[in-house]
Amino acid sequence: MSKLSLKAKNFAERVHRDQVRKYSGEPYAVHLREVAGLCTEVDCRDEVIAAAWLHDAKEDQGVTDAELRALFGDDVARLVDEVTDRSRPEDGNRRRRKEIDRLHNASASPEGKTIKLADLISNGRDITARDPHFAVTYMREKEQLLPLLTEGNPILHARAIAILERWHHERLK
Numbered sequence: 567m568s569k570l571s572l573k574a575k576n577f578a579e580r581v582h583r584d585q586v587r588k589y590s591g592e593p594y595a596v597h598l599r600e601v602a603g604l605c606t607e608v609d610c611r612d613e614v615i616a617a618a619w620l621h622d623a624k625e626d627q628g629v630t631d632a633e634l635r636a637l638f639g640d641d642v643a644r645l646v647d648e649v650t651d652r653s654r655p656e657d658g659n660r661r662r663r664k665e666i667d668r669l670h671n672a673s674a675s676p677e678g679k680t681i682k683l684a685d686l687i688s689n690g691r692d693i694t695a696r697d698p699h700f701a702v703t704y705m706r707e708k709e710q711l712l713p714l715l716t717e718g719n720p721i722l723h724a725r726a727i728a729i730l731e732r733w734h735h736e737r738l739k
Contacts, residue, residue, distance in 0.1 A: 581627040652670040712727060
């Protein structure tokens with residue numbers, strides 16, 4: 567692991583230390599490790615892996631762009647920003663908020679889209695396994711998002727599609 571990725575890992579684990587995964591109760595770092603690991607598997611550069619560790623820091627923990635730039639540089643801060651949801655509760659119902667977030671994700675760089683794909687894979691596995699009721703909503707939203715992420719890593723895109731297809735297949739049984 568590079569110095570930059572290790573620094574991002576340690577920072578992310580610290581700021582998320584009190585957060586747990588909703589369905590499993592595991593430390594949130596398990597999800598962060600999985601997203602960064604998926605990016606590592608497809609040979610992403612160090613800045614992308616660092617951003618994968620940090621991808622929820624702004625959204626979930628209130629870390630600022632200025633903090634990310636100061637600690638990790640402009641490139642990592644930009645990538646984290648590309649995958650951070652833009653919508654807020656006051657923007658309307660869930661459908662409207664997810665539309666805002668999809669438009670933001672569509673404008674991400676290919677590397678930002680790769681991080682988003684890794685995040686979808688991790689969350690898709692967890693949600694479909696542990697909350698079949700919410701999975702209906704979540705997977706339909708991801709079905710709308712995946713066509714906008716084709717510029718991301720093709721291996722991760724194929725894995726995300728496979729999770730969606732498996733979920734559809736299981737629902738038909």
